[in-house]
Amino acid sequence: MTSLRQLEYLVTVVDTGSFTRAAELLHVTQPALSHQMRALEKGVGGPLLERLPRSVRLTPMGRAMLPHARATLADAERARCAARQASGLEAGELQIATVYSVGLGVLPAALRVWRRERPEVDVRLVEFRHADELRDAMAAGEADVAVGPVPPGWDGPVRELGTEEFVVVLPIDGPREDDGTGVVDLATLADCAWVHYAPGNGLADLVDQACAAAGFQPRAAVRTEQTAAAPVLAAAGLGPALVPANVLPEGFPGRVLRPEPSIRRTLAAYCRSTPDPLTSAFIDVVAGECTLGSSHRNR
Numbered sequence: 001m002t003s004l005r006q007l008e009y010l011v012t013v014v015d016t017g018s019f020t021r022a023a024e025l026l027h028v029t030q031p032a033l034s035h036q037m038r039a040l041e042k043g044v045g046g047p048l049l050e051r052l053p054r055s056v057r058l059t060p061m062g063r064a065m066l067p068h069a070r071a072t073l074a075d076a077e078r079a080r081c082a083a084r085q086a087s088g089l090e091a092g093e094l095q096i097a098t099v100y101s102v103g104l105g106v107l108p109a110a111l112r113v114w115r116r117e118r119p120e121v122d123v124r125l126v127e128f129r130h131a132d133e134l135r136d137a138m139a140a141g142e143a144d145v146a147v148g149p150v151p152p153g154w155d156g157p158v159r160e161l162g163t164e165e166f167v168v169v170l171p172i173d174g175p176r177e178d179d180g181t182g183v184v185d186l187a188t189l190a191d192c193a194w195v196h197y198a199p200g201n202g203l204a205d206l207v208d209q210a211c212a213a214a215g216f217q218p219r220a221a222v223r224t225e226q227t228a229a230a231p232v233l234a235a236a237g238l239g240p241a242l243v244p245a246n247v248l249p250e251g252f253p254g255r256v257l258r259p260e261p262s263i264r265r266t267l268a269a270y271c272r273s274t275p276d277p278l279t280s281a282f283i284d285v286v287a288g289e290c291t292l293g294s295s296h297r298n299r
Contacts, residue, residue: 002044005036006039006040006043007072008073009022009026010066011073012025012026013033013049013056014062014066017055019034046059046061047062048065067140070141070142071272073141078144078276092120092278093122093123094114094122094124094145094279095126096124096125096144096146097125097134097138097142097143097146097147098126098127098134098147099128099131099134099149099202100226100227101203101227101243102148103127104228104247105246105247106246106286107286110282110288113288114285118281128148129198129201130201131202132202134146135154138271141272144275144279144282145270145275145283146271147269149202149267150268156270156271157271157273157275158268158270159283161268161286161287162290162291163264163265164264164292165244165245165258165262165292166206166242166243166244166263167248167259168184168240168241168258169234169240169241169248169257170235170240170255171255172253185259186211186214186259186260190216192240193221194220194241194242195221195224196218196222196223197224197230198223198225199223203242203243206242210242222238222239227244228247230242231243231247231254234254235253235254235255246292269286
């Protein structure tokens with residue numbers, strides 16, 4: 001029978017890359033660690049680690065098992081915390097995972113309300129560059145709830161929050177591509193050098209897809225990793241930027257146009273399994289504070 005301790009040993013050996021270092025961190029002898037790893041490998045039916053002269057490397061079986069080991073350990077820790085919360089020994093911690101743009105545009109209002117209503121609950125916010133990274137982290141049990149684009153094929157509770165709208169930002173004194181209508185055809189910006197996002201940022205994919213649908217491939221004048229920097233750079237005249245409307249502050253000093261056709265994505269809060277009462281309460285707050293278009297739905 002595989003034990004949590006054995007899974008902890010596996011994860012620690014992988015993270016440190018060394019049986020010696022792992023044994024030190026786990027406060028066990030190296031022979032005891034090796035014995036437990038052999039027992040784990042015997043229990044699963046094959047080798048999980050390849051011992052190299054100066055490090056270790058996961059076997060294909062080990063690579064398959066590792067994310068499940070991490071998720072199991074994370075679930076066990078949350079179970080411990082839930083029990084301590086119920087007994088009054090801990091106030092609790094809420095672990096939230098999201099993507100950069102949602103952390104900037106959607107979550108602040110909800111977190112402000114949450115902090116006011118539950119100041120005793122610590123919040124740990126983990127942000128990812130891409131929705132795929134967010135989904136993988138949530139599947140691995142790295143957070144209690146994820147807030148981001150709807151994950152395709154997700155096998156767990158999903159609560160849709162609404163539709164996020166994207167806008168084009170241009171300098172206030174630039175050419176009037178919209179003819180005063182407030183709407184711009186992306187195809188008219190095909191010859192522009194764009195304020196783009198760094199490779200690996202999920203919004204880079206969104207910009208490329210939107211421009212491809214308009215019949216061109218955007219040329220980058222500058223690429224940024226930070227969602228907040230894109231509209232500022234665009235307003236400064238470096239080129240058009242496509243940004244979520246909700247990240248723009250009140251009184252933003254740039255020209256904001258609606259692209260034609262419109263560009264939207266649905267956001268949601270999702271979990272791996274039925275959320276505990278603390279997580280459910282947070283999801284309710286996010287849904288209540290979310291000002292995105294469309295009504296909230298559950299499935």
